[in-house]
Amino acid sequence: MKLREYLKDRLWFFLIAAISLGLMLLFLTAYRVSVQLTATICVIFGLFLIAEETAGFFRKKRFYDDMQGKLDGLDKKYLIHEMLKRPDFLDGQIMYDGFCIANKSMCENVSAYKRTADDFREFIEMWVHEIKLPVASLQLMAHNHSDELGEKFQEQLRRIDGYTDQVLYYARSENAEKDYIIKETPLKRTVANVALKNRESAQLCGASIETEGLDLSVMTDGKWLEFMLGQLMANSLKYTVEGREPVISISAEELPDRVLLHFRDNGTGISEADLPRIFEKSFTGENGRAYAKSTGMGLYIVKSLCDRLGHIITAASEKGEYTEFTIAFAKNQFYKMV
Amino acid sequence: MSRIYIVEDDRSIREELAELLRNSGYEAEFLTDFANSRAEVLGAKADLILMDINIPNLNGEQLLKEIRKETDTPVIMVTSRTSETDEVLSMSYGADDYITKPYNPTILLLRISAVLKRAAATVSVQTYNGLQVNDAKGSLSDGSREMTLTKNEMIIFRFMLDRKGSIVTRDELMTALWDNDEFVNDNALTVNISRLRSKLAELGCEDAIETRKKQGYILR
Incomplete structure (x- = not known):
């Protein structure tokens, strides 16, 4: 709070003080009061004015400077009233009480939304588990009564399963609570599960999968990693180059402080302009426009899951040549000891 | 059963x-x-x-x-x-x-x-038509000669042996291979089966694997 601004704010008060001083001088002269007395009265009046304004200024300055300083330093600015002491001047007190009421109402509002969001997420999680039952049932039926249609049904059921998984993991990635377990997960088993799940689609486009150095274990949630690799594999099998046999190579590499998992294909690749944006929500880019049915959600979900688990995912690509995703897992000696 | x-x-x-x-x-x-x-x-x-x-x-x-x-x-x-x-x-x-x-x-x-x-927890030595199947060594033998199978051939042979006499589809064989971290494609399966056939033939089991058009294979 600057003195000049404060004085400007108090302009009306000074105007009224000046008018009353003028009137007083007028009457004092009219009653022929001696000049000395008039001067004394003026000095007392002036001193009173200065003393009153100085005290008022510093009282408010202390409070408001404190508030501004704390606001600047505060990460969650809506918590400001928790940091302040109730001021000792009336307008400040009124404002402070207002803050508290507004904040309480906001907290209630936010928690109502949070409850709604939580309920919704819980429902989605439950719904996904429910929908898997008829899918499982249909898959068994398709297998038991397998004729030519059986295989086609299986393919469609796998698609349904893939989309429901996306919903499940989207809900999980947006959830603030910790619903994953980080433990030592062998890469070999995880990759094998992903490959098995995508075997039919891989064979449909004649793709082969090469693996190297997957005898390592990483600290992660196995189920989440399976989903992430599944998304990458689905992309690799979707964006293939006509007339070139698709090859997906998955390899792991151990560095002193982390393990890198490389996931590389020889598909259409991603153009340089699109590459920095592929992890954005709903971003489809050139490839998305060229191929139907891109939602722009797959990689976004993968990225959010990585962020939540503390892994770092990066992408490198050359248009028409290859795409390579690398996931870096931190190594934690502490876990190994336990 | x-x-x-x-x-x-x-x-x-x-x-x-x-x-x-x-x-x-x-x-x-x-x-x-x-x-x-x-x-x-x-x-x-x-x-x-x-x-x-x-x-x-x-x-x-x-x-x-x-x-x-x-x-x-x-x-x-x-x-x-x-x-x-x-x-x-x-x-x-x-x-x-x-x-x-x-x-x-x-x-x-x-x-x-x-x-x-x-x-x-049975010891996994089984026999097929007088041939000893040794899982640990990945080999077949008829007492005098021993024939080594590759990992893929062994997986295929074991799978068929467990279902001896009934049709095994290519799809099932593929699943069995992929379940054992062998992510081969269709052509590789065909090659593996024909190699397995000739190895069995060398051990005296001619026509052990019969092809059923559009259905799969049967181990006799």
């Missing part, structure tokens, strides 16, 4: 599952009254139990815990819950495997036979 007991509250799934198992040469039974699941499951005297987690009364994990107090019967958890927590919990309560729904039926059958084999 192994008896498999199904604990699953979805009627459609358990009936299809029973059919799948019966078609694959197992004896299958299922639980219908969940009020007394513990006693029913224990009374069934099964060789293997397939168990869902979301079941009425005691849930699958609690039921598993109860069963483990009494018997070592292999249990495979089959559930629609895809979370690491459930898997870790199930395994720590003593489940032998954990499969999430929806599953590929062929994979389920592979896992069942793997778990049953582990439980039986």
Whole structure:
């Protein structure tokens, strides 16, 4: 709070003080009061004015400077009233009480939304588990009564399963609570599960999968990693180059402080302009426009899951040549000891 | 014949599952009254139990815990819950495997036979037409000669041997290979089968593998 601004704010008060001083001088002269007395009265009046304004200024300055300083330093600015002491001047007190009421109402509002969001997420999680039952049932039926249609049904059921998984993991990635377990997960088993799940689609486009150095274990949630690799594999099998046999190579590499998992294909690749944006929500880019049915959600979900688990995912690509995703897992000696 | 007991509250799934198992040469039974699941499951005297987690009364994990107090019967958890927590919990309560729904039926059958084999803990030397099958060495021998099979050929041969006399589809063979981390493509399977054929022929088993057009293969 600057003195000049404060004085400007108090302009009306000074105007009224000046008018009353003028009137007083007028009457004092009219009653022929001696000049000395008039001067004394003026000095007392002036001193009173200065003393009153100085005290008022510093009282408010202390409070408001404190508030501004704390606001600047505060990460969650809506918590400001928790940091302040109730001021000792009336307008400040009124404002402070207002803050508290507004904040309480906001907290209630936010928690109502949070409850709604939580309920919704819980429902989605439950719904996904429910929908898997008829899918499982249909898959068994398709297998038991397998004729030519059986295989086609299986393919469609796998698609349904893939989309429901996306919903499940989207809900999980947006959830603030910790619903994953980080433990030592062998890469070999995880990759094998992903490959098995995508075997039919891989064979449909004649793709082969090469693996190297997957005898390592990483600290992660196995189920989440399976989903992430599944998304990458689905992309690799979707964006293939006509007339070139698709090859997906998955390899792991151990560095002193982390393990890198490389996931590389020889598909259409991603153009340089699109590459920095592929992890954005709903971003489809050139490839998305060229191929139907891109939602722009797959990689976004993968990225959010990585962020939540503390892994770092990066992408490198050359248009028409290859795409390579690398996931870096931190190594934690502490876990190994336990 | 192994008896498999199904604990699953979805009627459609358990009936299809029973059919799948019966078609694959197992004896299958299922639980219908969940009020007394513990006693029913224990009374069934099964060789293997397939168990869902979301079941009425005691849930699958609690039921598993109860069963483990009494018997070592292999249990495979089959559930629609895809979370690491459930898997870790199930395994720590003593489940032998954990499969999430929806599953590929062929994979389920592979896992069942793997778990049953582990439980039986028989020495895995089998014979086929007088040939000794040695899993550890990955070889076949007729006493005088020994023929080494590659890993892929061994997986294919074992799978067919387990289903001797009935049709094995290419799809099932592929699943078996991929389940063993051998991510081969269609052409490689054809090559592996013809190599296996000629190796068997060298050991005196001509025409051991018969091709059924559009259906698959039969090991005679």
